[in-house]
Amino acid sequence: MDALATTVPTNVLDDFCAALLSRYKENWPPAETSLAKDFAERFAPELFPNTEQMIQFASRLGISVSFKPLPDDLHGCNCSCDGQTIVFLSEQPVFTGSHEHTLFHEIREVMEYCFCDQGWPTLKPSELEKRADLFATSVRMARLTKEIGRYIENAQSIEQTWKRWLIFAGVVIMGLGIGLSYAMLPHFEKNPRVSK
Numbered sequence: 001m002d003a004l005a006t007t008v009p010t011n012v013l014d015d016f017c018a019a020l021l022s023r024y025k026e027n028w029p030p031a032e033t034s035l036a037k038d039f040a041e042r043f044a045p046e047l048f049p050n051t052e053q054m055i056q057f058a059s060r061l062g063i064s065v066s067f068k069p070l071p072d073d074l075h076g077c078n079c080s081c082d083g084q085t086i087v088f089l090s091e092q093p094v095f096t097g098s099h100e101h102t103l104f105h106e107i108r109e110v111m112e113y114c115f116c117d118q119g120w121p122t123l124k125p126s127e128l129e130k131r132a133d134l135f136a137t138s139v140r141m142a143r144l145t146k147e148i149g150r151y152i153e154n155a156q157s158i159e160q161t162w163k164r165w166l167i168f169a170g171v172v173i174m175g176l177g178i179g180l181s182y183a184m185l186p187h188f189e190k191n192p193r194v195s196k
């Protein structure tokens, strides 16, 4: 499947990186979780995006997404040329949520190129893969936390106490399960044969 989205200039992400720079310049580099939280707040990704929603999300950031067969140990990669940025994702996701995690991972790498271009890298090149994974997990966590907060807020209006607590418990258990799957995904991706 080749789902190359319309290519648009990458200035949205450049502008976002410039805003982060001015916000955190006094205390550079910011924590990865802070970058992820700001990213999730600014761009509000879907909680469980389908392929089309992921392509549209990336497109809003000026990034095209293309699904290609990639080597087994490569889940995605990115390249920028003539002001256009493309993220390639493996045609077959290793696990549910792999495409989404990899997309955020690649976006974090593109962000790092922006920071470097402006003379303010946030990490050593050897740390990039690990930090991009942490960013991807943290973006998904930030969005999940926000959604859980919304459910709990809505549940507060339920009059029957037992029903209210049942929904609280259900939401917390579901949130913990999903959060754990987000946190474990990079590990499973690196050890697919062990985990299958």
Ligand SMILES: [Zn+2]
Residues within 6 Å of the ligand: 105, 106, 109, 128, 129, 132
């Ligand atoms: Zn990478």
